[in-house]
Amino acid sequence: MKITEALVDYISQLSRLRLPPEEKRAMTTELEGIVAYMDVLDGLDTAGVEPMSHVFPLKNVTRPDQTAPSQDGEELLANAPASKEGAFLVPKAVE
């Protein structure tokens, strides 16, 4: 699997990251080496094996609905980089 700078650009965009040119070059080379190593898995016969996302067979874990107080709004907003009138403040998203 060849990792190109164009592919790194594409996955950076998906990840909301922007690598400066020098960092991008280094990252391309490193990812190439890591992905090449991951091809070791090609040697493992997994025909007919069901992918396992969880080691225990947990299904539909539910609890009864109960009303409980929410976290205090002011406490939550205390960590926000910017807030206004009880809301998170961000640049305008829709003109």
Add this chain to the structure above:
Amino acid sequence: MELWKLTALELGEALGSGSVTRAAAVQAAQARIAWIQRSCNAFLTVTDPQTPQKAGDSPLAGVPMAYKDNICTKGVRTTCASRILENFIPCYDATVVERLAAAGAVSLGKLNMDEFAMGSTSETSCFGPVRNPWDLTRVAGGSSGGAAAAVAAGGVWYAVGSDTGGSIRQPAAYCGVTGMKPTYGTVSRYGLVAYASSLDQIGPIARSAADCAAVLDVMIGRDARDSTSLDRPADGLLAGLTGELRGKRIGLPADCFGDGLDRPVASAVLAAADVLRARGAEVEEFHLPVMKYVVPAYYIIACAEASSNLSRFDGVKYGWRAESYGDLGELYTSTRTQGFGTEVKRRILLGTFVLSSGYYDAYYKKALQAKAVIKAAFDRAFARYDLLLTPVTPSTAPRLGESLSDPLKMYLSDIYTVSVNLAGLPALSMPCGFDPQGLPIGAQLIGPPLGDGEVLNAAHAFQLETDWHRRHPGGQYAPAAAEGGI
């Protein structure tokens, strides 16, 4: 004996009997922490002792401890050693913090780590690397490096860390202390900042297996706020430590003792096998060929989950925000680009790649299938054996700076620990000797799912016969033991 050299249970007993006061214990810890901060950089935040509301009935009540800095502590900053969270002050406690506080734990602060627990050396911390108290030119391991270093150097009597691919066990091995990753689901992850949710598990680092059992006794159990937590009876892991090993079958996977394993580590772990044999266990070699596939499967799954979990850090709801940005998209991108370190970005990119359209089947789905094959191989092994014994790491602690230059090499050094997380198993790292440079060596005991008690009991049996866990950095190092006791 100096207080810092006691085990957590010994100090707990002294506090209970009144022969040591809580103030004296805290004072002893603070004196050590002053040295540790200058030399090892183990703490990110040192707090005044958080006096528990209740006295607590745990045998560890009143014993000073600390948390890895990815465990949320109400009112105390929780940074994950990342710029993006450097000023984050949680408005709630993690479940483990609530439970330990109720049992009388006295927290002295938050411990350094690899950024977002991504790393094997605690060098990816944005607050500088942790240094190994046995040799300050070497790493403490990672990602719970601050936790292992703080316990080894006597700043706290135990610490609570997290283990996604070896992050408790590996630094414990490098620092000569005991660390346990319990069965997946044993300890609630509520309040643990997520790295790879299907693999993350909280666990203790302490001097002895008995200490680890006592800490787990407090933390264990179902929590409605973590739907993957198991309803395990808190039946007393500490009370179950008999040291009895007669008739136990222990398997040594030959695949963990081949190429790439340093000789002093191999000798020390095989010597540990002899100690277990002498206590009545039957130890034999067997083959576990899936070991070849564990590192690629682990890094694909862990990075995939990380790329999803870390998407929440966007400079909006909490954490750091880039100083200049234009529109909303630019705010996200600039914040993440400047807020995350290189290793975190590398894993996010790798995870995004293996999940992206066109590569998903070849990498992510393949890794999930490999996980099923690896789990099945361990199931077969545990049909024959009660426990497995392996090294924790291929070598002892590397020098600072050696690992970061070659990320793939660093990933490969996780070979003995990551399989345990993939299969959801309990495993413990215990000190079993020193290499010729005087650096600690760890042996790993792995149990079947829910076999946490078996693992702890075998480690306890080993520690009844040996005193590797009672060695202290800067203390009396016995050259005769340089080859791991052989």
